[in-house]
Amino acid sequence: MQQVGGRTLRVATWRLDEKSDHLPVLFFNGIGANIEAVAPLADALSERGFIMFDMPGVGESPDPTIPYNPFTMSWTASKLLDQLGIDDVDVMGISWGGGMAQHFAMQHAARTRRLVLIATSAGMLMMPGSPKALTKMANPRRYIDTDYMLKNFETLYGEGLGKSKGKKGHMSLLKPPSPRGYMYQLMCMLGWTSAPALPFLLKQKTLIMMGDDDAIVPLTNGKFLSMLIPNSELVVMEGGGHLFLLSHKEESVKAIRGFLNGTAADAESNEAQAA
Template identity: 55%
Template sequence: MSASAPGSAKAKAKSPPPNEPRIEILKIAGRRLRVAVWEAQTPPGKPKGRPILFFNGIGANLEIMAPLAQWMPDQDIITFDMPGVGGSPDPTFPYRPWTMALRAALLLNRLGYTGKVDVMGVSWGGGMAQQFALQHPHRVGKVILAATAAGVVMAPGDPRVLAKMANPRRYIDPEFMRQNFESLYGEEMNSEGHIGRLRPPSQRGYLYQLAAMAGWTSAFFLPLLKSRTLVLMGESDRIVPLINGRFLARLIPNAQLETVPGGHLFLVSRPAETFPLIQKFLAGPDRIPPGGLPA
């Protein structure tokens, strides 16, 4: 299924006002992490939705996904910078997805979120979201996987685009990002807001984050994932091609696939088309009923 076309009324919707996060440095299982919580902005008398634990893309500081909180004001959103990324100190030792998923669970406890949360991840963070959901199924309500894949078992993106993705200049040189934004992310959009939120990771932080997923795959375990899952993919994604989303949706028992006519950054570039899909999904049941979902 596809979201509304760019010229539709939804696509022209204005962004809601910003919601500022509470940011602090917390020591979780021996690592200091920069943590952000966007608290729900619900009207008096309206209950909050289930909190969302969000995992960001590789090298991405938490400010990059600030629009998420603007478009989803009914839930608390919890996220953190990976070691050596954004405001989190450099890692002393390498880490693996399972160790960071454990820290994420401990972080939720530390912040007082002891019940279930919905889990969302984009790109590299989509792998972390899968790991968390598989490792802590009792903590997870629903799962949202955006522009992501099953780890090393994936169809690779365009080699020319991946080479630019690996170039550290995309973090430290705004002009490089401006010149290559469309080829990197498959979008013609105002890139200044995104570039202005970038904070370059440290070299060690980036390399350790890259190494964390080396050899990792969820493919053999996804049939065990019982949480209802929304797989969101960009139709023109040159970094994680659409076929990867189809693969995820086929492996996960309670999954549905939705496509957005955008590139890898459709969460940022196509919010008026993307977030209604997310909101509808979160408002629905936690399990797909027999016979499927109503149209």
């Protein structure tokens, strides 16, 4: 637990004390999801440091006393980096956290090298998912009631997860957010959109990852982001639902690692620009 910008937050870090040729990752989680839900990704990216925190009222972070918004939480995340002695990071976000990641990358552009957006959108200006999925998405029982979650899993997260053990495995990692924590997360992005700013303010190289079977954030939203972000590339996980990061773990980690570590093409491009 750390005091960050006047808030008490549960913070998790990986390998920050180990020497690495790569920048650490600052990760923003999905709505209502606690640190443990994405810990396997932090473990998989073993060549770099990793930083994540539970949003107020989520996981082990205490309830917020007042509402927050993308600006204040990006500021809080920047203060956390200061406390950890970190100047620059690669930023990642999934679903709700993808909006936070976009906002952080624009608000704190000087600290953000590259950006990875997973199963996310430009905020309020988005193509909505199926009404059936969105109705269940808005119900906090999906975190609180295990039977409810398993019963509606395919509707919520797509058949791309199949009948793998990932369902129960994922459920075992989740801790229900508090009612206030869940409400304030919903309120945080109310009316927010990155769309008008992306073409002008988001200059970092950006990887957009989407599933073509996502009932919550349809693929169209990823294509829209790709159109708006000048220096971006879109990777589509075939058969991937909203949690393709879990169902397509090896493919996802390979794509993320390749993007963050850079490729030969990137090196040639940089040399050409320098010349």
